[in-house]
Amino acid sequence: MTTPPLLLSCFERTAKWMRRGGRDTDVVLSSRVRLARNLRRYEFPHRATTSDLLTIRHRVWQGLHATGESSGGLSDARLLPFEEFTGWERQSLIDRYITSREHIAEEIGRGVAANADASLSVLVNEEDHLRLQSLLPGLQLDAAYHLVDRLDDTLEGYFDSRGGFAYSDTFGYLTACPTNAGTGVRASVMLHLPALEIVGKMERSRKWAEEKHLALRGSFGEGSRVWGHMHQLSNQVTLGVDEAEVLLDTESAARELCEMERRARASLSSDKWHNEVRDRIGRAYGILRYARHIGCREATDCLSLLRLAHELNWAKGLSRQRFNELLVWIRPAYMQVLHGRSIGSTERDTLRAEMLRPHVARVRLDAVFTALVPEKKAPPQGTTSNGKATPKVSAPPTVES
Amino acid sequence: MSSTLCDLCHQQPATVFVTKIVNNHTSKHRLCAECARVSAGNALEAAGEFPDVSHLPLEDIVKNLFGNDSLTLWGKNAEDVEIESDEVTEFSWTMGLGEFPGDEDAVDEIDEADEFDEEAGIDGSMLPSAEEMFNGASSTQAFEDIAGQLRGGNGFASVRCPKCSTTWDRLRQDGRAGCAQCYSTFADQLAQVMERVQRASQHAGKAPRTAEKRHRRLLHLRARRDHRLEMLNRRLEESIAQEKYEEAAKLRDKIKILTSTIVDE
Numbered sequence: 001m002t003t004p005p006l007l008l009s010c011f012e013r014t015a016k017w018m019r020r021g022g023r024d025t026d027v028v029l030s031s032r033v034r035l036a037r038n039l040r041r042y043e044f045p046h047r048a049t050t051s052d053l054l055t056i057r058h059r060v061w062q063g064l065h066a067t068g069e070s071s072g073g074l075s076d077a078r079l080l081p082f083e084e085f086t087g088w089e090r091q092s093l094i095d096r097y098i099t100s101r102e103h104i105a106e107e108i109g110r111g112v113a114a115n116a117d118a119s120l121s122v123l124v125n126e127e128d129h130l131r132l133q134s135l136l137p138g139l140q141l142d143a144a145y146h147l148v149d150r151l152d153d154t155l156e157g158y159f160d161s162r163g164g165f166a167y168s169d170t171f172g173y174l175t176a177c178p179t180n181a182g183t184g185v186r187a188s189v190m191l192h193l194p195a196l197e198i199v200g201k202m203e204r205s206r207k208w209a210e211e212k213h214l215a216l217r218g219s220f221g222e223g224s225r226v227w228g229h230m231h232q233l234s235n236q237v238t239l240g241v242d243e244a245e246v247l248l249d250t251e252s253a254a255r256e257l258c259e260m261e262r263r264a265r266a267s268l269s270s271d272k273w274h275n276e277v278r279d280r281i282g283r284a285y286g287i288l289r290y291a292r293h294i295g296c297r298e299a300t301d302c303l304s305l306l307r308l309a310h311e312l313n314w315a316k317g318l319s320r321q322r323f324n325e326l327l328v329w330i331r332p333a334y335m336q337v338l339h340g341r342s343i344g345s346t347e348r349d350t351l352r353a354e355m356l357r358p359h360v361a362r363v364r365l366d367a368v369f370t371a372l373v374p375e376k377k378a379p380p381q382g383t384t385s386n387g388k389a390t391p392k393v394s395a396p397p398t399v400e401s
Numbered sequence: 402m403s404s405t406l407c408d409l410c411h412q413q414p415a416t417v418f419v420t421k422i423v424n425n426h427t428s429k430h431r432l433c434a435e436c437a438r439v440s441a442g443n444a445l446e447a448a449g450e451f452p453d454v455s456h457l458p459l460e461d462i463v464k465n466l467f468g469n470d471s472l473t474l475w476g477k478n479a480e481d482v483e484i485e486s487d488e489v490t491e492f493s494w495t496m497g498l499g500e501f502p503g504d505e506d507a508v509d510e511i512d513e514a515d516e517f518d519e520e521a522g523i524d525g526s527m528l529p530s531a532e533e534m535f536n537g538a539s540s541t542q543a544f545e546d547i548a549g550q551l552r553g554g555n556g557f558a559s560v561r562c563p564k565c566s567t568t569w570d571r572l573r574q575d576g577r578a579g580c581a582q583c584y585s586t587f588a589d590q591l592a593q594v595m596e597r598v599q600r601a602s603q604h605a606g607k608a609p610r611t612a613e614k615r616h617r618r619l620l621h622l623r624a625r626r627d628h629r630l631e632m633l634n635r636r637l638e639e640s641i642a643q644e645k646y647e648e649a650a651k652l653r654d655k656i657k658i659l660t661s662t663i664v665d666e
Binding site for chain 2: 172
């Protein structure tokens with residue numbers, strides 16, 4: 001195996017999920033499907049010996065190479081053993097939504113194999129020996145599942161003669177944490193829900209998802225406070241249901257959340273919210289446009305509001321793809337990867353403001369923002385909300401009991 | 402006592418001592434201050450609140466961990482809050498604060514309760530088990546929560562996984578199995594947990610092709626065995642009818658052997 005080059009050259013700056021594609025992209029940023037698999041012969045990563053961990057990783061590398069074409073584009077994938085990277089380089093993998101905090105905390109025997117646009121990847125020795133993962137733009141869980149399913153078949157064929165995957169007829173695919181056993185499928189959808197947060201319906205939505213055995217969390221880690229109105233919807237049940245059902249349940253719930261968000265967005269034009277929302281968006285624009293230092297959290301929140309303005313047709317100038325890109329590019333670890341060196345937080349804040357300014361300069365807010373005399377009347381419904389969303393607002397599925 | 406390590410992190414000395422009594426079965430749990438705080442934070446987050454737990458008084462942390470229905474007792478030593486076990490009604494909890502022997506001042510600091518002193522501890526008393534604190538902030542914790550309630554039976558406490566020597570207690574505390582074989586070692590316990598955490602305890606999704614093949618072969622073998630049994634039984638009946646008792650005895654032996662052959666994985 002050749003030494004991997006600097007992490008930046010391993011990946012395209014614009015990941016697959018940031019681009020166009022999938023449905024409901026006015027609300028949904030990305031769809032992810034993860035499959036948990038373990039090799040029968042070895043103890044689970046948190047108990048395995050170092051030599052076992054290294055063997056497992058080596059086997060996975062070999063498996064991906066040996067299976068060639070059928071491994072879904074991972075045969076020539078970048079293989080990234082964590083020992084060869086600095087802390088912030090590993091951290092940047094979290095920023096890119098590739099792996100988890102727990103995974104990068106350990107380095108020996110851990111690693112990631114991913115294709116250049118990160119649409120398909122294998123996490124080695126995370127909580128389980130293998131986590132096959134695909135990450136696609138918009139809402140398209142079925143397509144994402146199809147990718148990992150193929151990779152799963154391929155790797156299964158490879159490991160068959162080498163002990164095989166840990167599987168039992170009762171508990172399905174066996175995983176380190178019994179809450180993943182069964183299908184081992186974790187389907188998650190990243191949603192941008194600013195309007196639901198503003199009108200205060202987030203808690204209700206969370207409970208509603210819970211009743212459907214789905215978790216709706218802030219997308220930056222469990223329990224942590226939500227940044228930039230980004231939420232992650234994912235299935236909780238993995239045993240007793242088949243893959244199709246999990247995908248269907250998660251996707252239909254995601255779609256209902258989209259409808260709820262669209263209705264909430266439409267209501268932002270009402271007298272009750274109009275001024276407040278305009279105020280918040282205006283402030284966000286001002287900060288992004290003129291700030292000289294800006295923290296990641298503040299920038300994320302401001303970008304989110306600016307994105308909302310675009311979705312409401314109150315502003316023009318930035319594409320969804322650019323918003324997705326900026327969301328990752330302003331993350332602390334990723335910025336250091338971009339610059340190829342370790343950077344202190346003060347300098348990062350300056351560089352972040354510099355990076356954002358030219359993009360935000362392209363944004364044109366609509367006339368109401370710049371009018372000297374405050375306009376009392378809210379703009380008519382049809383023109384304010386997103387063109388795509390408006391026709392659907394009239395026939396929403398009733399969600400709340 | 403001061404050498405006791407925390408049940409969760411296995412690193413810090415335990416300063417929060419918890420005893421749970423259900424149906425006269427006692428289970429003890431030991432936590433360090435840090436883990437107690439983290440658990441309380443998780444419990445609150447699960448309830449949709451995001452308080453800054455690091456500044457929460459210990460009393461509040463304990464309340465959050467053990468629920469509002471818990472009867473709370475504060476005392477210097479374990480003896481202060483000792484309750485005769487017959488006085489304890491089912492599912493009623495008491496708790497108390499103590500300290501390590503010889504550390505007299507520690508309790509006052511706790512009563513002020515702004516900063517949790519690592520030196521001080523909560524001591525022996527009747528509390529819900531540590532697992533009940535972990536209600537559902539993450540799936541792992543949900544598992545621990547429910548797995549904890551299974552402790553009652555306890556007949557399997559000494560059973561170890563033959564491959565990785567994980568015990569049920571360890572699995573339950575980690576929320577993670579040690580290896581694939583743990584699933585067969587603790588199949589019964591896990592099935593009970595799965596019934597509650599998951600939607601069922603029987604897998605219903607994709608299977609590896611090898612597993613499918615094995616399954617088909619198994620069905621095939623079973624069918625063959627049943628078929629042979631049927632034939633032998635018929636011949637046995639015939640030979641009895643024809644009063645060929647010697648042959649019947651042979652057939653009966655064959656049937657006995659075949660019946661006891663279990664075609665299983």
